[in-house]
Amino acid sequence: MDTLRQELLAVFEAEYRDHLRVIRDILAAGPMDGRALGEVFRRVHSLKGAARVVELSDVEGVAHVLEGRLFRLLDGHQPVGADDVAAIGQAMDRIDAYMQDMPGPEGPGPDAAPEPGAAPPRDEGGGSYVQVPVARLDALVGVMHDLLGAAERQERLWADLEDLVAAARSASATADPAAALARLTRGLTALGRERGRIAGQFDRGMLRLGEEMRAVTLVPAGTVFGSLAGMVRQIAREHGGGEVTVRLVGMDVRADRRVIQALRDPVIHLLRNAIVHGQESAQRRQEAGKPPVPVLTLSVRMVGVRLLVSVADDGRGPDLEAIAARAVQQGLVQRDDSPAPETLLARVFDPGFSTRGEADRLAGRGMGLSVVAEAARTLQGSVRMEAGNPWGTVVTMTVPVSQRQRTVLVTQVGELTIGLPGRAIERLVRVPQADIRVVDGRSYFPLEDRRDPAAGDRAEASLVPLAALATFLGAPDAGLPVHDGAVSVVLVAAEGVHCGFAVDRMHEVRILQISDAEAVGLDSELVPGVGWPRGDRPVFVISPDTLLARWQTGGGAGGSFAGAAASAGPVAAQPRSPTILVVDDSITTRTLQKTILQAHGYDVLLATDGMEALSMLRRSSRRVDVIVTDVEMPRMDGFGLLDAVRSDPRLSSIPVVLMTSRNEEADIRRGLDGGARAYITKQGFEQGDLLDTIRGVL
Structure with missing residues (x-):
């Protein structure tokens, strides 16, 4: 083998x-x-x-x-x-x-069997590996030495500071206090300058380290796509009996290994589709002036921070008439409609859409291209089909080069900081409140220079749907946020669908390092990632495709103005917001839970373990209504905190909710028997679970 x-x-x-x-x-x-x-x-x-x-x-x-x-x-x-x-x-x-x-690489012998008592064979292939150039490793070593140098300077700084403290203590005994104070001032000034230099060295080193580590995760496209040429030729021979020339372009372009690997199956689907739909007879190719052997081209290129992967054939090109007929048959367009070519070509990515009369092992089910579209969406990208020049078909997937970095517009929606990917933002506008129209319960706003497809080539004003982004983030009754007589709107567009989403404020455009949101209990379809800029507030990165899909299905249809109706008479006293004590040794989990709870009107206190939480409960005069605690923590775990709370007469009435990644029945029983009001496991956890549980115990 x-x-x-x-x-x-x-x-x-x-x-x-x-x-x-x-x-x-x-x-x-x-x-x-x-x-x-x-x-x-x-x-x-x-x-x-x-x-x-x-x-x-x-x-x-x-x-x-x-x-x-x-x-x-x-x-x-x-x-x-x-x-x-x-x-x-x-x-x-x-x-x-x-x-x-199936036999292994060497193939088992007919009598092959492990010897009694023999240790099981080691799994040598379970890991995942990536080749790293020696120059890149040398650069990482250089960064390490720079950071070690900064750490050594930091140690010397502390020693100098201790000497200065000792001098300050003895200054009172000196005969000339003014001179001693001057020396202390000079010493502190020098230490301040040195501290600034060390901080700069640390910042530069960490920046270089981040750049080098990101580069390590980038691999050439050829490591995944380079082996596909032989497969394509074999499929072509089996399907039509002919040969095909396969061209691989841009195989040295480097991108995130996870992105390249995730694109492998979609690329195979596209190559298979090109073989099936691009076939032509030799006579027809000759009449069209094409080379006798069909050519398939797989190309990879980078534009900014986007990776473009294209599969092109030199066949007969998209059959728009067949696509239109199939779309009419499936009820996707009306028989009398005349949709634009790009609209028709977008339909081929719908599940079950195929122009083939029958299915075989290669194509005809209408699922291959829908798999491609789904893969692109999963990677926060898009896919499009177009006619080749001068002939054939080109399908291009556009995705971020890295899943760890993303360019987003940072906005504010209530207490939440929301990031919207730049790829899906068509425009940012301030809409006067007086210009907003309400039709059948939905809000719209006019956009003067947006081209209306129904108007042909004329650029006319069109009404654009408008919804409050907050209605998709756990506040279904939120109205359009009006500030200074206008609404800040982000016009989001994807796959021919567009809608304006109202936010409280627009902050800035930033490139953020993105971490997986599913592991921290968010709605991973709507919020696939979380960015952590400097500071302690996370940026929740929204999937524009999911956002638009939920808007289309009726989410956020309210669109009323926040605070539009003023009540007469004195303002009633507002009830006290419940206070939640969140206890977790993970800063990520603490911060996320704090953000979620504050966004829903709760006051939040934070503790890093059971010991700190117990101290806060006993010393603070602030009333705590619910304790949400992790189980596995240093010093005092969640079970220990639960026991301590239950045994203290002043605290025993506070409901305790245990939240942990351990889903073992014995742990659940121990927590509930110990007096916990609820036990939430983190696997598959969504923010609604936490909110519903807290409402239930209050």
Whole structure:
């Protein structure tokens, strides 16, 4: 077995296990709705394509048959019956059995068996590796030496400060206090200058370290895409019996390893689609003046902080008439409509959309391009199809070079700091309150120079939908925030859909380091990432695609003006906001929970462990209404804090909510038996769980 295939099989093994795990979890969850069925279909479709790449025909065949069955259910909007569930489970078992029986790299001998008492073989392939140039390692070592030098200077600074403190203590005994004070002043001034120099050295070193570490995570595109040329040629021979020239361009472009790897399957879908839809007879190619052998081009290029991955063929190009006919058949456009070419081409990325009359192992289900679009959206990117020049079809995915960095517009929505990705922002406007119209319960505002497609080439004013961004962030009754007679609006557009979202303030455009939001209990579909600029307030980065999708389904339809109605008579006294004590040794978790709770009107106190929390409770005169505590913490854990609170007559009435990543029944029982009012696990936790729990115990 050649080295490349061994590597591909290792990748496939991890992929197939992930697909099987998710599909089996869906089966175990009970009756499947349309969304769950679609997820199973997409995973079976991807599994089939991946099996073809590694030449596992048995796995590919099982997946193909199952895919056909699932497609009939989806296409006919049929319910999933017991027989269907059994068929899915049996197919997963067959695929698993094929993989378990597959020989290893050396192939097992007929009598191969482990010796009694022998240790199990070490897994040498479980890790993930990346090649790092020696020059990059040298640069990292240089940064380390600079930081060590700054640390040594910091130590000397502390020693000098101790000497200065000793001199200050003895100054009272000197005969000339004024001279002693002057010496102390000069010493402090010198220490201040040295501290500034050390801080600058630290800042420069940390900046260089961040740049070098980010560069380490970037890999050439060829490490993932370079092996696809042979696969494409094989598919072309099997499908049509002909040859194809494959050109790989920009394989030395470097991008985030996770981004490149996530694009591999979508690129395979695009290459397969190009083979199927770009086929032409030799005579037709000759008549069109094309080279006799078809050409497929996979190109990668970088524009700013965006990565553009394109698959181009020199075939017959998009069949707009066939696409329009299929769109009419599926009810996506009216028969008398004349949609623009770009509108029609956007339809090919809809699930189930295909212009082929029948399906085979390569295409026809209408899912390949929808998988591509979903992958691009997951990476906070987009995809488009266009006619090639002078012939053929070009499909381009545009995604951020790195998933760790993102350019966002930082805005304020109530107590929350929200980041909107720059790629989706069409315009920033201040809309006078008097210009806002309400039609059928929705708000709109006129935009004078936005081109209305219905107006042809004329640039006329059009009404743009408007919604308060706060209505999608846990405040469904929020109105449009009016400040100085106007509303600050961010016009967001994606895939032909646009809407203006009202915010309280617009701060600045920043490039932020983004961390995963799912691990910290946020709505990971709407808020896929969190940025941490200098300071302690996180920036919640919104997915514009999810935001627009939720707006389309009716979210944020209120659009009334905040504070538009004034009540007569004296202002009633406002009730005291409940105070929540958050106890967690993770600053990330503490800060996020504080932000979520404050955004919903709670006062929040913070403690880093049970010992600090207990001290605050006993010494502070401030009333605490609920304690939300982690379990695993240094000094005193959550169980210890719970016991201490319950045994103290002054504190025993305070409800305690335990929140932890440990989902073991014994821990849950221990917490509830110990007097906890609720026990929340962090796996799959969303902010609504915490808020609902707190409302329930108050």
